[in-house]
Amino acid sequence: MTHLTFCKPIGSALLVSALALCFMSPITAVAQGVPNVDRNRLESELRREALSRAEEQEERQRLDRERRQSKRQPDISAVPLTGPQGGPCFTINRIDLKGYERFGYLPKGYYRLLGTCASLSDIIAVLNDINSHYRDLGYITTRAYLPEQDISDGSLEIVIIPGQIEGFVYAGGKQADRRIKAAFPTKRGKLLNLRDLEQGLENINAPRSAKGKFQLIPGEKPGGSFVEVNVEDGRRFHAGLDVKNTGFETTGIAKTTANLGVDNLLGLNDQLSFALTTTPFDDRAEKYADSVSLSLSVPFGNWSWSGESGASRYYFILPGINQSYPVRGRSHYLTLSAERLLMRNQTSKIFAYGGLKLTRTQTFIDGHEIESQRRSLTIGSAGLRGEHAIRAGKLHWDIGAKFGLDAFSAYVFDKSIVDPEFRLIKARVSYQQPLAGTNLRYKGTLVGQYSESILPGTEQFSIGSWSSVRGFHEDTMYGDSGIYLQNSLEWTAMKRPDFELTFSAGLDAGYVEPSKLRSWSQDYLVGASLGAKMKFHEKVSLELRVAHALSRPTRNPPNSMPAFEASRTVGFASLTMEF
Structure with a gap:
């Protein structure tokens, strides 16, 4: 086990006082003697963890929804009436x-x-x-x-x-x-x-x-x-294991997720899912990141009802000049949502949805809570989404609003600049189209967000990840408003009942609107990627990708966010198994 030696220990009371004085919003508490660069690093780490958890939850919900969409049963044919031609009129x-x-x-x-x-x-x-x-x-x-x-x-x-x-x-x-x-x-x-x-x-x-x-x-x-x-x-119980390197150096790179699902527990075509994520390959005395979630979805006619509850925690050591700071964080959330089918025809479906989410987060340094980081948010959401078949292509769109509510004990530190009753609009459009006469398929996703509020970290718009602009991982650009476009071209090189091999190439670009609170030497990112994915018997899949940052902030002008210093080339590896 690793033992930490503090060169110049200080008392708990002094530490708390120093944290309250020196750590300004959104991070307004840190010990005296920690330089600005470390305060910035702590702010970056906390925001990155929060954004990562929020993105993973949103991505998981979207994938679950897509998986539930079944192939349409062909229309039942009808034979037209016929009669003799000509005759009296x-x-x-x-x-x-x-x-x-x-x-x-x-x-x-x-x-x-x-x-x-x-x-x-x-x-x-x-x-x-x-x-x-x-x-x-x-x-x-x-x-x-x-x-x-x-x-x-x-x-x-x-x-x-x-x-x-x-x-x-x-x-x-x-x-x-x-x-x-x-x-x-x-x-x-x-x-x-x-x-x-x-x-x-x-x-x-x-x-x-x-x-x-x-x-x-x-x-x-x-x-x-x-x-x-x-x-x-078939079998009502199903399980899966997923290992991928989407974590961070601070809390653990290799993340492992085990999930267990039960179908028709209530006899209502319902699905109950449990997931546990951790970083098992790191020394937990130095760092870790854990999360657990339980979700239930029940379709009922034109309605779909779902609920999810989860918790997460993390730990890492923040190095300073004279001492190191153990940082712990924990969060809990509860989400309730409903969706209704508004229109359906041979080629299109349109839905309306709404939801309520309660989140509670706390952060501690050396066992003492950073009060300015305590968040109790109540977030409402509403929107429309649609699915359309355009010849051989598929178009999906989603436009919705999120708004903070002063309800269910919502709380933000008094001196925080974060607006607990924020408002934002977010839109997403995705399109995929096979290229006629080839084994190629184009996939494009356009995502944008606009807000005039100062948003909490979990609701900020970010670019620079495998789910937005590829070519970035440790460095991200974030703000209250922005847009990104992700383009992919996939080639199915081999497809057999027991094996499938797909290669892909991507080119992405994103923009974050600068503000008085934060700006970089440039307000956009560009990245490119190559990848390969193999599926074995529809039960095991291995995906490997590499991406390179084509354009990123490289200068440090006055009063700006630090330039990106992580490697320009990043890799992704994922192994998924279903049982």
Whole structure:
């Protein structure tokens, strides 16, 4: 075990007094004798740890959401009506349309027969147009037909039989249980809409262990159908292990995450996940960074409810001129969120979401709390997001707002310049497109944030990491507003059932708006990267990347943040295993 020897020890009371006097906001407490460069280093380390935890949590939630998105079941085909060509025609002076009332509006196209001499094939074409109209809206079992009639008097009657649900059953005849009732945003007696069935199928397939599909069975009434759901459930428990070098020299570079998940614990297509992250390869007497989280997500029709709670702690030694300072930090958070599907069609989905997050953080030097670093924040969020299929490409967008609330014992040190009731707007757009005729795929992500508030560290915008501008790790640029663009070109060199090899190249750029509090010799970063990823049997993946900083702050003008001094070239390695 390493023993620390303090050359000039001072008393606890003196230390606390010195911390309060010398450490200005946002770090307003540090011992006398620690030079400005070390105060800056402590501020940088604390902010970097906070930003890293916030980014990892956001990235984990986004990946979980993407994993829950199932492949759309193909539309159920319908055979158009046909009839003999030619034949006698009849002048149509009036059209009586019946059965459309449940939809609340008239279908398109039927009126084009008015004032024309229509043959049977012309009338059948209109019926097909009406059926196509409803089909495009998702009402795939709604049909228009001609009752027996005499149209020689110039009047035509068209009857629409609305397709409706007569019930849900499992394959094999088992009656629907709460799992099915919770999954589908519709019920017996409602109009049958394919979009509702697709949404229910996605909810059933949300757990990793579930593979579901459905088919329609003719009902007992005209237009009626039973929805037969066939679900194949695999192992409910799943586990994983992830090792990667995204940590920092101060608290440990190699981070290991073990996770455990349980599907359908409540029988509502729910997912319960537990994750533990630590730095196991470092001497814990010198440094460590640990975190633990527990999350639960429950889809319910067009809604999705989720909650997550977690805690983290870290420890490192801050060297000084005359003595070293042991620094400890801990934080806790609780997040509750809800999301609702607003619109869905064949190619697009739009959601609205909102949430509430409570965070509590504390920092200690030599066992004494730095009061100015105590944060009790209550953060609300709301926004819209969408998913769109554009030919072979996929477009995802998200625009939302975050705002600090004076609720649930929110607290910020009185002399802190941080605004606890901050406001910010953040937007994210990502697009991926395979290049026709090749094994290449383009992926682009554009992220921007704007705020006129002085934000707490966890809500600041930062660039210079593997998730923003690649080519940076120990050095980052941060502020209240900014934007970055990440571009990647991927090449699938080999793809077999038991092995997949992908190479990638990237070019990124980002900008942070300078402020009176902080600015660098330049306000932008540019970086490039190369990488390779291997997958084995869909259970093990190994990813290796290298990135280089093409442009970064290299000068130290007066009243500016220090120039970037870490290596211009950084590497990334990740090993992921699923059990």
